[in-house]
Amino acid sequence: MTMNTIDRSKAAFVAACFAALALLPWLAGSYGVDLVTKIMVYAVFALSLELLVGATGLVCFGQAAFFGIGAYAAVLLSPASEAASLLWLLPACIVAAALYALAVGALSLRTKGVYFIMVTLAFAQMAYYVVHDTPLGGGTDGIYLTMKPVLGTWLDLDGALSLYYLTLVCLVAVFAFLAVLLRSRFGRALAGIRVNEQRMRATGFSTYPYKLAAFTLSGGIAGLAGFLFAVKDGFVNPELMSWHLSGAVLIMIILGGLGHLRGALIGAFAFALLQEFFKSEAIFGAFARHWHLGLGLTIIASVALLPRGLVGLPGQWRERLVGRSRPVAVGTEALNEA
Amino acid sequence: MKPETNAPVLLRGRDITRRWGGLVAVDRVSIELTRGSVHAVIGTNGAGKSTLINILSGEIPPSGGSVELLGQDVTRWAQPRRARAGLGRSYQRNTIYPSFTVFENCRLAAQARAQKPWRWWSDAQRCEASTAAARDAAARAGLDELLERPAGLLSHGQKRQLEIAMCLATAPEVLLLDEPLAGMGAEETERMLALLDQLRADHAILLVEHDMDAVFRIADRITVMVNGSVIASDVPAAIRTHPQVLTAYLGDH
Numbered sequence: 001m002t003m004n005t006i007d008r009s010k011a012a013f014v015a016a017c018f019a020a021l022a023l024l025p026w027l028a029g030s031y032g033v034d035l036v037t038k039i040m041v042y043a044v045f046a047l048s049l050e051l052l053v054g055a056t057g058l059v060c061f062g063q064a065a066f067f068g069i070g071a072y073a074a075v076l077l078s079p080a081s082e083a084a085s086l087l088w089l090l091p092a093c094i095v096a097a098a099l100y101a102l103a104v105g106a107l108s109l110r111t112k113g114v115y116f117i118m119v120t121l122a123f124a125q126m127a128y129y130v131v132h133d134t135p136l137g138g139g140t141d142g143i144y145l146t147m148k149p150v151l152g153t154w155l156d157l158d159g160a161l162s163l164y165y166l167t168l169v170c171l172v173a174v175f176a177f178l179a180v181l182l183r184s185r186f187g188r189a190l191a192g193i194r195v196n197e198q199r200m201r202a203t204g205f206s207t208y209p210y211k212l213a214a215f216t217l218s219g220g221i222a223g224l225a226g227f228l229f230a231v232k233d234g235f236v237n238p239e240l241m242s243w244h245l246s247g248a249v250l251i252m253i254i255l256g257g258l259g260h261l262r263g264a265l266i267g268a269f270a271f272a273l274l275q276e277f278f279k280s281e282a283i284f285g286a287f288a289r290h291w292h293l294g295l296g297l298t299i300i301a302s303v304a305l306l307p308r309g310l311v312g313l314p315g316q317w318r319e320r321l322v323g324r325s326r327p328v329a330v331g332t333e334a335l336n337e338a
Numbered sequence: 339m340k341p342e343t344n345a346p347v348l349l350r351g352r353d354i355t356r357r358w359g360g361l362v363a364v365d366r367v368s369i370e371l372t373r374g375s376v377h378a379v380i381g382t383n384g385a386g387k388s389t390l391i392n393i394l395s396g397e398i399p400p401s402g403g404s405v406e407l408l409g410q411d412v413t414r415w416a417q418p419r420r421a422r423a424g425l426g427r428s429y430q431r432n433t434i435y436p437s438f439t440v441f442e443n444c445r446l447a448a449q450a451r452a453q454k455p456w457r458w459w460s461d462a463q464r465c466e467a468s469t470a471a472a473r474d475a476a477a478r479a480g481l482d483e484l485l486e487r488p489a490g491l492l493s494h495g496q497k498r499q500l501e502i503a504m505c506l507a508t509a510p511e512v513l514l515l516d517e518p519l520a521g522m523g524a525e526e527t528e529r530m531l532a533l534l535d536q537l538r539a540d541h542a543i544l545l546v547e548h549d550m551d552a553v554f555r556i557a558d559r560i561t562v563m564v565n566g567s568v569i570a571s572d573v574p575a576a577i578r579t580h581p582q583v584l585t586a587y588l589g590d591h
């Protein structure tokens with residue numbers, strides 16, 4: 001297979017996924033629509049982290065803070081007595097999360113490796129305790145979004161379907177944006193930084209502004225996911241900023257396959273569906289209460305058996321069929337990260 | 339080819355010193371690189387050669403002394419800024435991007451001269467300035483047949499050539515080459531020496547190298563370092579017979 005046919009089959013796969021998502025509400029009931037809306041929100045969130053971890057090589061362990069800030073901004077900025085307009089509320093939530101990311105990035109990007117992971121975690125915990133311990137967002141009880149935002153008269157996000165399609169549009173837009181971005185000069189510089197930052201500096205790239213821009217963008221996208229989550233649930237609480245969520249989204253992109261945008265997509269779906277599966281009392285009865293155990297073991301097994309994530313599964317099968325003689329692993333990553 | 343007498347000095351290090359705690363890794367070393375010449379720095383392991391390159395390229399700051407690039411004092415400039423001003427360097431270990439193709443390795447390096455990161459909608463491959471520079475650099479380093487090959491699949495010698503190609507793609511005036519011949523076979527060494535000879539015409543080259551035969555063949559000037567200090571700096575013929583060099587470094591030959 002040449003590079004172009006691989007590219008085309010990847011693009012066809014992603015297009016088919018989005019088409020299936022567009023048709024899903026005709027087939028699934030309200031439970032399914034609600035579940036897939038949640039998963040698509042997670043997918044947007046996972047894409048935000050993929051930009052940092054997979055594309056730039058920055059392992060951020062505080063992504064939930066940006067998600068939570070987007071969610072809290074949606075509730076706190078909405079007027080109590082009337083519905084806010086999507087036109088200003090959505091950008092405001094993105095900007096709020098991006099600004100926090102800018103501040104966190106400016107400080108944390110001065111560190112590297114495990115220190116970076118710890119510093120991003122520390123900043124996220126700071127944000128967590130601000131909403132947890134102060135009356136700002138209702139403390140531990142959280143706070144309700146009484147009026148969901150609208151877009152003029154023709155889009156009211158109170159309806160499950162309109163929210164579903166808004167989320168799908170956001171997901172497609174974020175995916176397309178990142179796919180284009182990663183092919184641009186900015187995206188290629190991020191790829192260079194991921195592989196060998198020192199070499200990039202020696203070549204003439206001031207890497208800090210690049211990383212900070214990626215960090216801020218990533219925070220903004222996570223904020224968008226947080227906004228969608230708040231509108232979907234009509235409720236926010238400090239758990240949206242907890243490190244559990246930062247860990248969960250990291251697992252999603254690892255499960256899906258780092259270094260590929262569609263890995264974030266697949267990972268979000270796989271993670272959420274596994275979670276649903278192990279939580280199901282119809283299947284596991286009383287044991288469903290211990291769903292963490294089943295989910296955890298499955299994730300450990302898949303990381304051990306699928307070193308390249310779910311995205312790498314077809315390649316792994318192909319190699320098993322054709323034998324291991326061809327050194328395809330090095331070549332296939334090549335230019336198209338999408 | 340020998341250096342022209344009045345060739346312009348492109349890079350000048352003055353009294354460069356680097357201390358690590360009590361250890362003086364580089365002790366008041368002064369060096370001049372002129373266009374059209376290869377200046378080799380030799381010395382045993384730990385003599386301070388790599389530290390000197392790191393200081394000249396801006397990777398680590400000196401404890402004392404100054405660095406001048408194209409007539410400008412760049413001592414306080416960060417490494418990327420020096421690189422953009424015309425200072426290219428290669429590393430002792432391979433620093434190529436193994437999963438990228440040879441072309442993409444060169445293109446990314448060439449992009450440093452036309453970064454424009456805000457053009458997020460435009461495909462990097464469509465930037466003609468950097469694709470042309472990349473092709474040109476790969477061709478000069480003798481890799482034009484291998485443009486589409488993933489760099490990780492190249493032979494060792496080809497990887498070293500790619501290192502040089504990536505340097506050339508940034509259109510540098512000065513090249514600091516850290517052991518470009520390390521681990522090469524005889525044929526690959528010949529090819530690399532021919533390349534260096536060719537590059538000498540329009541660059542100032544600093545060559546740190548352990549292969550003495552190669553150094554004496556290609557260098558126009560040789561500086562010998564021992565324990566961080568320069569003990570001799572002269573043309574190869576004079577270095578060959580320099581008494582201090584003979585006892586300190588070439589004594590076994």
